[in-house]
Every structure is written in C-alpha cells, then in structure tokens.
Amino acid sequence: MRYLISYKRLIWLLVFACFFWLMLRITIRYIPAQSDVSFLQIKQTEVIGVKGYLLVFYIHVYSAIFVLLAGFTQFNSHILAKYPKIHRSLGYLYTGTVLVLAAPSGIFIGWFANGGLTAKISFVLLGLLWFWFTIKSILLILKRNVKGHQSFMYRSFALATSAITLRLWKVILVYLFHPAPIDVYQIIAWLGWIPNLLIAEWIIKNKTTQ
Template sequence: MAQITFHYLPLRKNAAFLQIKQTEVSEIPFYIFLFYLHVYSAIFVLFTGFTQFNSVILKKQPIIHRNIGKLYVFTVLFLSAPSGFFIGIFANGGFYSQISFVSLSLLWFYFTLKGFLAIKSKNIVLHKTFMLRSFALTFSAVTLRLWKVVLVYLFQPSPMDLYQIIAWLGWIPNLLIIEYYIYNKSKK
C-alpha cells in the first residue's frame, strides 16, 4: 500500500489511477484535493490501525493505544471517510460501484464513531467490536487490490466489470469475517 501511495508523489493531476479520472480532475471542483486527502489519510489510518490491536501496546502502553486511537478516529471521521464518500460518488464502474464506495464510507464513519462513543462511555467490549469493524473497512484498501489481482489472473474481466466486482469484494468479505470473529468471541 505504501508503494501504491508513493506513486502519487510528487502530487500531480495525472499520477497513476488519476490518468483515467481526468474528467473528474478537470471538471469537478475539489476532486483532486479530496482524492489526495483520501489517499494520504487512508494510508495513515491503515498503518495506525495495525498498532491498535497489538496486545503488548494495549497492556503495557495504554497511553500509546489511546493517543494513536484518537489520531485514527479523528483521521477517519474528518478526513478519510468524508473524502472517500465524495470520491465514491464519482467511482468508476457506474451506479453499482458508486453505491458500494459510498456505503463503505458511510459504514466506516459510523463504525468508527460508534467505537469512539463506546469507549467514551467506558464500554470496552462495544468499543472493541466497533473498532474491529472499522478496521475491517480500513483494510478494504488492501483486499480490494488483492481481489483485483486474483480476478484478473483467473478471469481477465473487462476493466469496468472488474471495478464493479472489486468495489464490493474489497469490503463485504472483510466485514463478514469480522462479524464471524466477533460472534465466536461472544460465545466464549
């Protein structure tokens, strides 16, 4: 993910994926700004999210967990999810892809907010379940790209068909896996 993100340095209007988004770049105010805001804030939450489930940090350095968690929550709620919502409206693949990415950003915002509010209410169990859901959606940046490689290798679909499929496969399986994990943990 870092390597993909570095394709966008230096900031250009035609870097990498933006080469096929030139209509949006030239015709939609703030598209390029919100695109870059999403790219760089999302890579930040991806990396910070990994630290949040580290048992050593949780037990021995709770202040680090708390502070990184606050950065994660702030970044998702005020940068990553809102910018993802905006660029999701203009997603490749048409209506079905747009619905997927907009839904993803709304759920990402909601789960993160619920996790934050749960810890403010000192409900650690609810906090953990919602933050697991939030990070499952954060991790969709990775799984979307993995599915893309697998589907292209196996089926060579047309680019727009591929985009419509990975728009959903990038996050639905992640959420199902996390729900299964949460369900099994609750049974113990």
Template sequence: MRAVRTVIRWLLGFIVLFLVVSLAFNALTYFNFNFHYGFLKLKQAAIATGFYLPAYYSHVLAAGLILVLGLFQLRTSISLRWRRLHRFLGKCYAYGILFFAAPGGLVMSFFINRGPGVLISFILQSVCWFAFTALAIRAIKHGKFEEHGQWMWRSYALTFAAVTLRLYVFLFTSSYDMSAPEAYGIIAWLSWTINLFAVEIYLRLKSSLMP
C-alpha cells in the same frame, strides 16, 4: 500443535504487515502533488471539476497512515502496556477517518465510472466506515471498552478493504476483464463485505470463549 499455530499466526501477521506497509508507502508517493502522476493520469476529467483532488488527497494520504495505525491499535498487548500511546494513536486513527479518509472516499465514489453497483458499494462502504468509527468513539467516551473494541475491529475491516480490493484485482485480472463494470462491481463488494463477515465471526468466537 501449539508451535504450528504460533508459526502460522506469525506468518499471517508478517504477510498482513507487509501488505499494509507496502500500500502505505505507495500512498506516500503521492506527496509529490503531481496531478499527472500514477492513478491521477486517468482522472483528468474528474480533476477538472475542482472537487476530486481535495477528496483524493484527503482519502489516500490519510488512509495510508491509518492503515498502519489501526493495525497496531488492535494489538491488545500494546493497548494495555502503553495506554497513553494507544489513546493518542487511536485519536489519530479515528479522526483521520472521520475528517479525511471517509469523507474523501465518499466524494471520490461519485467519480468512479464503473456502473451503479460499484457506486453503491463504495458509498455504503464510506458511510459504514464513518459510522463504525464514530460508534467506537462514542463507546469509549461512555466507558464501554468491550463495545469500543468491537466497533474498532469493524472499522478496521473497512480500512483494510484498501488492501483486499487491490489483492482481489491482482488475483482475478488474469481470469476476468476488470474493465467490465460487472466484474469490478463484484470485487468492490467482496473487498469489504468479506472483511466484515470475517470480523463478525472472530468477535462471536471471542465472545463465546470469554467466561
């Protein structure tokens, strides 16, 4: 039974790593700074305002990096064995969110023409993402290691929403019209609330098993 759990854990880990790295590499393709490349072809009106591109590059390029960094930061074995590396990567992850990814995502939210439900979802997600990461920094500065870890898990739940959003869109495109604000709105909310719910369950189970 233990062997089966180990295989399942490694399989899930591989799937998550594959999804994260794939999305991170996709983000790096935007380093060509071609304003008509990929997704940006659809946002020419937003680009014309002068506000969208700085927010877009801040969000997308930083998010690609912190997706990978956060995944390794949550590994307890790494944080205990290589503490200096853990601190350095943790600062890159946290400040990448606070100064680039979250503010960029917040500004981008106002250029998504998918209805008020989607707008509120992405604004709230960006605010929570910033807040959870800031609380993680605050906790570690006060020596509250367990609390720091909990807030980092919540922060990464929102970071990982970049993966789950695209996964849900892929899964439901064949059954629902993703151009409809209602359909996309549901997926926008589910992409990060389910992640947070799963993390809260994990943290509670972990806390209950601790002596």
C-alpha cells in the same frame, strides 16, 4: 502457551508488514502530487470537471497510510496492557483521521467511481459505514463499554483494510477471468470490503463465545 502467543504475534507482524508495504507502494506513486499519475490517468474527466476532486483524492490517499499504521496497533494486547497511553493516542490518530479526512473524502470520490451506479453505491456505502462504525466505537468507549468499543473498532478497521483488499481482488480477478474493465470495478467495489466485514464479524463472535 507462551510459544503460542509469540507465534500469534509473529503472524500479526507479518500481516502488518505485508499490508503496510502494499499501502506504501500505493502511496509512493502519488508523491509528488500530480494530476495525471497512476489511477488519475483514467480520471481526467473528474480532475478537470469536478471542483475539488483532485484535492479530495489526495487527502484520501495520504490519510490512508496513517489510518493503517494507527489501526494495526489498536488490536495489540501487549500495547494495550503495557502502554495504554500509546494505545489511546494512536486511537485518537486513527479515529480522528478516519472521521475528518479518510471517510468523508472516500464518500466524495466514491460517488465518482468507475463502474456505474452499482460501484458508486458500494463505495459511498463503504464510506458511510466506515464513518458510523468509527464514531460508534468512540461513543461506546466514552460509556466505558469496552467490548462494544472493540467490536466496532474491528468493523471499522475491516473497512479501512479495503484499500488493500480491493486491489488484491482486482489482480486475482483479472489474472483468472480477464473480465471487462467495467465488470472488474463493479465486482471489486463490493468484494473489496464485504468479505473483510464478514471476517470481522467472525472474529467478534469468536471472541464473545470464548
């Protein structure tokens, strides 16, 4: 049993390392902040024509890595059992960053997403659900509903990881099918987060039936 626990921890650490490395690579592209680097090269209409777009975009990009770092620790049973204060502090960091910075900025820039109305709706919905799941998790833990809190944190973090998964899906789709750019954006807008949420629901159901 001890070996099984160690094996699960190793897998968790490897997943975290992979996700963190990918997120770090994305973030580094935008340091120092510029108006025409990487993804912003195809968003010049918004950068020039939408007041505050560039600032909100960088708030979203820079806050995402803190969300990922803090979020991964929230599901570590060892930290929760041995270091509850660290769990609580990083929980404050995660929820505060999501509610104040990451989710609101994601909703804003989501409305200007490539891919037309289909993609816009998806990204705005993603941001709204992310905000709601996160604040719901806080309300539940304040009522000392630990299971409910954990369930909504799983849902919240599933949406947080969409920053990585939508880029992975983009690489897969382009490599396998070579679709038109607008089709790619419309597909990954939904594919980037719905499977994540379904996985979270499976984990929640699995835990409640154990």
